[in-house]
Amino acid sequence: PHYLMWFRRDLRIHDNTALAALCERANEDNASVSAVFFLTPEQWQAHDTSLVQVDHIARTLPILAKELQSQLNITLTVQLCSSFADCIDALTTLCNDNEISCIMANHEYEGNEIDRDEQLSKQLAKDGIEFVRWHDQCILPPKTITTNDGDSMYKVFTPFYKKWRHTLDVSTIQMHEAPAVDSDYKIKLPSSQTFANTIDKIKSLSEKMLSDYQQTLEKNESLQHIDMIAQLDRARDAYPAGESAACQRLEAFVDDDINNYDVSRDVPHLHATSQLSAYLTIGSISPRLCYLQANAAQEKLHGNDGDNEDINRWISELAWRDFYRHVLVEKPNLIRHKAYKEETDTKINWSYDTDDFEAWCTGMTGVPLVDAAMRCLNATGFMHNRLRMVTAMFLTKDLLIDWRLGERYFMQQLIDGDFASNNGGWQWSASTGTDSAPYFRIMNPFSQANTHDSKALFIKTWLPELKDIPNSILHNEDKMRKELAKGGKFADVDYPAPMVEHKSARKLAIAEFKK
Ligand code: FAD
Numbered sequence: 362p363h364y365l366m367w368f369r370r371d372l373r374i375h376d377n378t379a380l381a382a383l384c385e386r387a388n389e390d391n392a393s394v395s396a397v398f399f400l401t402p403e404q405w406q407a408h409d410t411s412l413v414q415v416d417h418i419a420r421t422l423p424i425l426a427k428e429l430q431s432q433l434n435i436t437l438t439v440q441l442c443s444s445f446a447d448c449i450d451a452l453t454t455l456c457n458d459n460e461i462s463c464i465m466a467n468h469e470y471e472g473n474e475i476d477r478d479e480q481l482s483k484q485l486a487k488d489g490i491e492f493v494r495w496h497d498q499c500i501l502p503p504k505t506i507t508t509n510d511g512d513s514m515y516k517v518f519t520p521f522y523k524k525w526r527h528t529l530d531v532s533t534i535q536m537h538e539a540p541a542v543d544s545d546y547k548i549k550l551p552s553s554q555t556f557a558n559t560i561d562k563i564k565s566l567s568e569k570m571l572s573d574y575q576q577t578l579e580k581n582e583s584l585q586h587i588d589m590i591a592q593l594d595r596a597r598d599a600y601p602a603g604e605s606a607a608c609q610r611l612e613a614f615v616d617d618d619i620n621n622y623d624v625s626r627d628v629p630h631l632h633a634t635s636q637l638s639a640y641l642t643i644g645s646i647s648p649r650l651c652y653l654q655a656n657a658a659q660e661k662l663h664g665n666d667g668d669n670e671d672i673n674r675w676i677s678e679l680a681w682r683d684f685y686r687h688v689l690v691e692k693p694n695l696i697r698h699k700a701y702k703e704e705t706d707t708k709i710n711w712s713y714d715t716d717d718f719e720a721w722c723t724g725m726t727g728v729p730l731v732d733a734a735m736r737c738l739n740a741t742g743f744m745h746n747r748l749r750m751v752t753a754m755f756l757t758k759d760l761l762i763d764w765r766l767g768e769r770y771f772m773q774q775l776i777d778g779d780f781a782s783n784n785g786g787w788q789w790s791a792s793t794g795t796d797s798a799p800y801f802r803i804m805n806p807f808s809q810a811n812t813h814d815s816k817a818l819f820i821k822t823w824l825p826e827l828k829d830i831p832n833s834i835l836h837n838e839d840k841m842r843k844e845l846a847k848g849g850k851f852a853d854v855d856y857p858a859p860m861v862e863h864k865s866a867r868k869l870a871i872a873e874f875k876k
Pocket of ligand 1: 626634635636637638639641642675678679681682683685744745746747749750753771775777778779780782783784785786787790
């Protein structure tokens with residue numbers, strides 16, 4: 362028999378649940394194994410996938426192909442398919458032409474992905490072809506962490522986390538390693554330019570797709586302020602592709618930075634967080650490996666009963682990632698742009714002011730920390746977690762702009778753009794989500810700057826025009842307004858006054874939520 366591994370957001374060979382299961386079964390059944398990945402640019406565009414993330418996928422595929430071949434004896438075929446609907450036809454054809462009797466893949470939890478898999482499953486069943494899916498994206502799969510008094514999903518993170526942590530403490534997590542398979546086979550391909558099954562061809566097919574993707578995005582009026590080539594260059598430097606690069610980053614973080622995480626994670630200019638999200642999002646590294654390495658570091662430091670605040674804090678961030686995926690599975694409507702707290706959709710009078718939104722996107726709000734963060738995002742495709750909260754709150758509370766506009770903009774820029782985490786983060790900030798920030802607790806971007814960027818090192822990196830303005834002015838809205846009004850230190854500086862007064866904007870937002 363012939364079996365097929367379908368890679369999606371799991372671009373790695375170690376601890377890949379579906380891959381391990383398929384290879385084991387192939388060896389038992391004396392079957393040969395091949396693998397496939399579909400480039401789906403139209404679908405990605407419909408999902409607002411950023412150019413830097415598509416590039417990251419494109420850079421990862423040749424590396425994955427090489428590792429699959431050399432370590433597991435499996436050939437990867439990459440096929441250009443536009444949309445998910447085309448993938449269904451392509452897979453059905455592949456199965457029929459190659460007498461494939463079983464496909465395995467890892468679950469994806471978003472709406473179009475679920476619909477695609479269900480349709481495919483029905484279609485393949487007609488021909489007696491198995492389509493088996495495995496839970497792989499979370500450390501503990503959705504629906505396994507439920508309330509003690511029933512089987513419902515937690516609505517608040519803290520009790521979810523306690524149960525999640527307890528479950529991990531009393532059980533052993535398995536890493537699933539795929540054995541090499543005895544016989545690989547190259548899928549028979551129709552004579553067409555849209556397939557590639559050698560490393561060179563995979564590279565050129567991916568590069569061509571990427572350049573078309575970039576050209577399409579360049580036509581988008583609302584993204585004209587992004588220098589896409591510079592953004593790509595920076596992201597390529599910051600995120601070398603592939604599983605080994607991701608594992609090295611994890612090791613370096615656990616060796617050097619995890620011990621100060623609790624303190625330094627909130628200081629944007631330090632780069633003291635793991636920066637693994639880009640790899641976790643496309644599945645270049647296993648989240649279970651991240652957990653196990655952190656846990657091992659904890660045991661090394663403190664023995665079996667160890668308790669280390671820094672390491673615990675980092676593990677809790679991995680739990681947030683699981684939490685938002687579990688929430689999405691529980692509330693599939695989130696993918697249809699619904700708020701978790703649905704009443705906020707009808708009762709809050711969100712603004713759609715295009716000038717205000719543009720000022721936020723381009724980093725021209727006159728609020729230094731917000732602008733520095735947005736310019737960093739536009740330039741690099743990454744934003745620090747604290748700044749994601751500050752900028753998201755500024756948009757949704759100070760400007761009262763619909764969180765969905767910010768959510769979409771982040772997806773269009775972020776290298777780690779991920780529906781569940783992004784939607785969760787936005788709804789947390791907008792106070793419309795599960796376990797969200799209470800609506801009256803609104804971050805003041807000036808005092809956030811004072812606390813987390815006290816020397817304005819981050820601000821001055823991204824807003825060099827402010828390099829000579831004293832921090833005491835940058836961190837205080839009243840002083841900044843006064844200085845701007847009299848010219849003063851701003852006389853030769855091209856930088857706008859804050860577009861709203863935080864104190865009064867805060868009052869308006871609270872009144873809107875109260876109402
Ligand atoms: P670390 O601090 O090293 O954390 C380790 C890992 O834990 C991260 O790589 C990530 O996978 C996970 N994690 C950390 N914090 C969170 C969190 N709050 N929610 C969910 N998972 C978390 N994360 C994404 O991966 N993709 C997104 O699209 C995304 N959008 C966000 C939007 C907003 C408005 C907010 C407030 C947060 C968003 N986050 C998102 C979460 C978080 O900001 C990033 O995961 C984090 O900044 C990535 O940096 P890191 O890898 O260095 O994280």
